[in-house]
Amino acid sequence: xxxxxxxxxxxxxxxxxxFLVAVGLTLIFGVxxxxxxxxxxxxxxxxxVTATIxxxxxxxGYNPWLTFPALIVSAILVGVILGGLxxxxxxxxxYTKEPILQLLITFAVFMILxxxxxxxxxxxxxxxxxxxxxxGNVSLAGVNYTxxxxxxxxxxxIAVLVFLRYFLRHTTMGAQIxxxxxxxxxxxxxxxxxxxxxxVTFVIGASFAALGGALATPTTSLVTGMGANMIVLSxxxxxxxxxxxxxxAAVSALMIGIARSFAVYLAPEIEVVMPYLIMVLVLxxxxxxxxxxxxxxxx
Amino acid sequence: MLNLKxxxxxxxxxxxxxxxxxxxxxxETIALVGRNGAGKTTLLRSIMGFTSCTGAIxxxxxxxxxxxxxxxxxxxxxxxxxxxxxxxxxxxTENILLPARVAGLDExxxxxxxxxxxxxxxxxxxxxxxxAGSVSGGQGKMVALGRxxxxxxxxxxxxxxxxxxAPVLAxxxxxxxxxxxxxxxxxxxxITESNPGLLRxxxxxxxxVERGRIDSDVATVAAA
Numbered sequence: 001x002x003x004x005x006x007x008x009x010x011x012x013x014x015x016x017x018x019f020l021v022a023v024g025l026t027l028i029f030g031v032x033x034x035x036x037x038x039x040x041x042x043x044x045x046x047x048x049v050t051a052t053i054x055x056x057x058x059x060x061g062y063n064p065w066l067t068f069p070a071l072i073v074s075a076i077l078v079g080v081i082l083g084g085l086x087x088x089x090x091x092x093x094x095y096t097k098e099p100i101l102q103l104l105i106t107f108a109v110f111m112i113l114x115x116x117x118x119x120x121x122x123x124x125x126x127x128x129x130x131x132x133x134x135x136g137n138v139s140l141a142g143v144n145y146t147x148x149x150x151x152x153x154x155x156x157x158i159a160v161l162v163f164l165r166y167f168l169r170h171t172t173m174g175a176q177i178x179x180x181x182x183x184x185x186x187x188x189x190x191x192x193x194x195x196x197x198x199x200v201t202f203v204i205g206a207s208f209a210a211l212g213g214a215l216a217t218p219t220t221s222l223v224t225g226m227g228a229n230m231i232v233l234s235x236x237x238x239x240x241x242x243x244x245x246x247x248x249a250a251v252s253a254l255m256i257g258i259a260r261s262f263a264v265y266l267a268p269e270i271e272v273v274m275p276y277l278i279m280v281l282v283l284x285x286x287x288x289x290x291x292x293x294x295x296x297x298x299x
Numbered sequence: 300m301l302n303l304k305x306x307x308x309x310x311x312x313x314x315x316x317x318x319x320x321x322x323x324x325x326x327e328t329i330a331l332v333g334r335n336g337a338g339k340t341t342l343l344r345s346i347m348g349f350t351s352c353t354g355a356i357x358x359x360x361x362x363x364x365x366x367x368x369x370x371x372x373x374x375x376x377x378x379x380x381x382x383x384x385x386x387x388x389x390x391x392t393e394n395i396l397l398p399a400r401v402a403g404l405d406e407x408x409x410x411x412x413x414x415x416x417x418x419x420x421x422x423x424x425x426x427x428x429x430x431a432g433s434v435s436g437g438q439g440k441m442v443a444l445g446r447x448x449x450x451x452x453x454x455x456x457x458x459x460x461x462x463x464x465a466p467v468l469a470x471x472x473x474x475x476x477x478x479x480x481x482x483x484x485x486x487x488x489x490i491t492e493s494n495p496g497l498l499r500x501x502x503x504x505x506x507x508v509e510r511g512r513i514d515s516d517v518a519t520v521a522a523a
Contacts, residue, residue, distance in 0.1 A: 175389070176401060178386065178389070182386050183384050185349055186384040187386075188347075190372055190397060190450065191370070191373055192369055193369045
């Protein structure tokens with residue numbers, strides 16, 4: 001019984017992080033039509049920047065509760081500066097190019113950023129557990145669990161989902177994003193600046209990846225290669241949901257997060273393949289993903 | 300008001316328009332006719348900035364090549380592209396209001412323009428709450444006209460609005476255009492059409508495009 005509860009709580013906490021990264025990936029794909037492999041690097045750099053800022057705050061005697069706003073600030077810094085630079089300097093030049101070229105370019109960016117992480121932060125693991133210890137533990141049906149993972153992470157994921165739904169459906173910028181996604185030329189013909197919309201969307205998506213990394217920092221040690229793991233997993237989440245599906249990403253992140261967690265406790269030998277097993281099974285039955293819609297291909 | 304001088308336009312490096320020169324004055328209704336593939340749509344898309352062009356296009360003395368495509372509607376240019384191209388995730392009213400929201404028009408001005416649209420096409424007010432993806436082809440053309448009217452204070456460009464419309468709906472659409480002309484006599488209107496007979500009633504000029512060139516440019520009876 002304890003194992004089931006532990007697996008469930010672990011799964012929900014992990015699903016929250018998966019969702020944050022996958023929703024950024026799927027938003028960028030849905031609007032820009034680009035599968036951004038460098039998304040994994042934005043996750044990793046978000047984590048490293050958070051650890052750096054948080055460690056500096058604690059080491060210099062600042063109030064340790066400041067590590068919480070540092071999570072958000074780090075994510076925004078990485079999303080706006082690094083995400084903004086990637087979009088402006090590279091992606092904005094290749095929107096009309098072949099998808100395979102776009103994929104290769106974002107893969108190249110990923111490789112460059114992986115090496116940049118090694119150059120800046122080295123290969124030693126980084127830790128920042130201050131937010132985790134500050135919130136303390138909670139006892140659920142006799143099982144002790146960190147409040148950070150059981151409440152803070154899921155609430156952060158729900159907040160992002162609610163924010164995105166509100167932003168896209170009830171703000172003028174959100175309406176412009178939806179319009180450009182559907183028909184870029186028709187959107188331009190009513191005065192929408194599609195170039196700006198692409199930039200804003202990419203920065204928001206990149207910030208979510210960095211936020212995923214930032215919020216993961218207190219729960220794990222930061223090591224090189226963490227970005228590669230996350231991009232593959234978040235792609236599995238996005239593909240299972242149907243690329244471009246925001247609410248779907250939440251459902252499939254929960255499915256994959258919980259299934260992976262149960263595999264860790266009950267069948268560790270299939271833990272690594274579990275997310276991809278779910279993805280394959282879903283795509284075999286529904287090739288466009290759980291929530292994806294069939295589209296007519298223009299020839 | 301709108302002046303095109305020796306305009307050549309190409310799409311994906313394939314030349315479509317050659318040496319187009321055209322002058323459009325306020326209050327004119329120009330029928331741009333020609334066969335399918337003659338270059339009518341490309342001409343309108345070039346004015347909106349969606350093709351690679353050479354030559355010169357000016358609007359009220361301003362060089363349009365210096366103005367980004369998304370900034371051209373703010374000059375008072377409304378454009379209803381071929382095939383409606385409504386935003387299916389929004390309702391009819393949201394589609395019509397979106398240009399005003401993007402342009403940052405205040406509430407009073409938005410209402411004034413919306414009333415003008417409803418005066419021309421009262422049915423849009425009733426259809427308003429319906430999702431844009433659920434309307435028929437003819438209704439969709441009306442919505443596209445309404446959306447273009449939201450910003451067209453100087454020039455309105457309609458691409459093949461009668462294409463695929465049943466006779467009853469085509470008559471209704473023509474009636475709406477007649478009403479628009481009546482309430483806004485200074486507005487310049489350019490309408491493309493494959494069948495010249497459909498536009499003869501209300502066009503003041505008939506410009507024929509043939510293989511990317513202007514073949515003829517004549518005043519029609521409606522102008523008299």
